[in-house]
Amino acid sequence: MSASPSPADLYRRSLRLLLEKDIAGWVGLWAEDGVMEFPFAPDGWPERLEGKEAIAAYMRHYPDHIDLRDFPTVRIHTTTDPEVIVxxxxxxxRLVRTGEPFDMTYVAVVTVVRGRITSYRDYWNPLAVATRPGADFTRSLR
Incomplete structure (x- = not known):
């Protein structure tokens, strides 16, 4: 039996899958009971997604709205808990509908247990995109 990937290695793989627009593959990295949280979610947006199915439903149309092309800066910090990275x-x-640039900074706190993401707290600012012209995709991500 092979060892599970480290949280940092699994996270790097998740970024490659997002760049490849392989949402099914990205969701496949999650535990069935995984939880995704958005601490800065504005009114009307989900604050917490519970379970792999809810996460899959939320992310399903992401590539139709945001064409991710690169993660030019990625800093992964280990913590005193070997299952948690920051x-x-x-x-x-680019925003797909308008072609406008997409440029977002994120901070995420991610827990990986036995090679699966069990918790992901995503500290991104959805309002930075929602206020852009042509950003009507935000409705479909709610």
Whole structure:
């Protein structure tokens, strides 16, 4: 039996899958009971997604709205808990509908247990995109 990937290695793989627009593959990295949280979610947006199915439904149309092209900055910090990492990163690309640039900075706190993501707290600012012209995709991500 092979060892599970480290949280940092699994996270790097998740970024490659997002760049490949392989949402099914990305969701496949999650535990069945995984939880995704958005601490800065504005009114009307989900604050917490419970379970792999809810996460899959939320992410299903992501590539139809944001064409991620690169993560030019990724800093993965280990913690005193070997299952938890803190990630600082920047994602760039284009808004599909308008072609406008997409440039977002994120901080994520991610827990990986037995090679699966069990918790992901995503500290991104959805309002930075929602206020852009042509950003009507935000309705479909709610």
């Amino acid at each position: 990630v600082e990163m920047r994602g760039t690309g």
